[in-house]
Amino acid sequence: xxxxxxxxxxxxxxxxxxxxxxxxxxxxxxxxxxxxxxxxxxxxxxxxxxxxxxxxxxxxxxxxxxxxxxxxxxxxxxxxxxxxxxxxxxxxxxxxxxxxxxxxxxxxxxxxxxxxxxxxxxxxxxxxxxxxxxxxxxxxxxxxxxxxxxxxxxxxxxxxxxxxxxxxxxxxxxxxxxxxxxxxxxxxxxxxxxxxxxxxxxxxxxxxxxxxxxxxxxxxxxxxxxxxxxxxxxxxxxxxxxxxxxxxxxxxxxxxxxxxxxxxxxxxxxxxxxxxxxxxxxxxxxxxxxxxxxxxxxxxxxxxxx
Numbered sequence: 001x002x003x004x005x006x007x008x009x010x011x012x013x014x015x016x017x018x019x020x021x022x023x024x025x026x027x028x029x030x031x032x033x034x035x036x037x038x039x040x041x042x043x044x045x046x047x048x049x050x051x052x053x054x055x056x057x058x059x060x061x062x063x064x065x066x067x068x069x070x071x072x073x074x075x076x077x078x079x080x081x082x083x084x085x086x087x088x089x090x091x092x093x094x095x096x097x098x099x100x101x102x103x104x105x106x107x108x109x110x111x112x113x114x115x116x117x118x119x120x121x122x123x124x125x126x127x128x129x130x131x132x133x134x135x136x137x138x139x140x141x142x143x144x145x146x147x148x149x150x151x152x153x154x155x156x157x158x159x160x161x162x163x164x165x166x167x168x169x170x171x172x173x174x175x176x177x178x179x180x181x182x183x184x185x186x187x188x189x190x191x192x193x194x195x196x197x198x199x200x201x202x203x204x205x206x207x208x209x210x211x212x213x214x215x216x217x218x219x220x221x222x223x224x225x226x227x228x229x230x231x232x233x234x235x236x237x238x239x240x241x242x243x244x245x246x247x248x249x250x251x252x253x254x255x256x257x258x259x260x261x262x263x264x265x266x267x268x269x270x271x272x273x274x275x276x277x278x279x280x281x282x283x284x285x286x287x288x289x290x291x292x293x294x295x296x297x298x299x300x301x302x303x304x305x306x
Contacts, residue, residue: 006111007034007059008149009112009113010134012040015140023149036055049117060125060129061243064105064250065246109153112133114133126244126300127253128252129247129253159195168258173205175257176225176263179280180279224267227261228262248301262298272290273288279296281300
């Protein structure tokens with residue numbers, strides 16, 4: 001059975017506990033729920049200010065990388081006793097930004113109330129969750145919020161059946177780093193829950209952008225984004241202090257992906273970059289590679305020293 005982490009954002013604190021308890025009673029196995037609550041606003045919509053976005057990030061990290069026993073969170077290391085549950089037990093050796101690949105959730109959904117700065121909320125998460133809007137009509141109403149969440153979870157599970165099959169393919173457009181690739185990739189990542197339409201959209205994108213002879217995606221400025229083969233991957237992702245980076249290092253559009261995967265960014269003319277190419281690393285900022293291949297991770301971060 002697949003495990004699913006579900007985080008609700010923009011839910012007023014007055015109904016926080018009721019919504020959380022109801023959802024946990026309906027999904028007793030294989031689900032972890034977090035509700036990042038906020039104060040209720042007079043205009044009947046959520047307002048995603050900076051500190052609320054930070055709280056949503058931390059709720060997400062806790063749902064996926066937390067130490068608490070199930071069903072509140074996923075265990076990070078079931079092979080040894082947990083110090084939280086056994087007084088003589090041994091504390092898990094993994095750090096906050098790591099999780100055991102055997103038990104980390106297979107899916108990550110962000111169910112959010114539409115509202116002010118909702119776009120910024122999604123930008124901060126950088127496509128790590130499958131973001132699904134709740135109905136604006138349920139704002140501040142516990143029973144309606146629960147029903148909207150149940151409906152959204154159903155849509156999400158249907159969508160990931162299509163998406164997860166693409167996360168193990170080296171040539172999948174869903175794994176392109178969105179900031180550096182650009183080229184309208186955000187339209188592909190805006191998931192249409194009519195799955196037939198979404199599949200057609202993904203197929204058309206790949207046909208238009210993937211150069212079979214180069215085995216690379218054509219990008220702006222005559223750049224080529226070439227997915228690596230398993231023989232030349234450079235090791236798995238390490239622990240991360242930042243919640244947003246930890247999440248994107250493991251998830252894309254609500255699905256797990258191979259965290260050893262990266263792209264070689266090259267020039268179409270085959271020459272070395274020599275500082276003529278400008279890329280952006282989410283951890284280190286602007287980056288001008290010098291060599292022929294620039295190693296770029298799925299989540300727009302530089303691999304090692306590039």
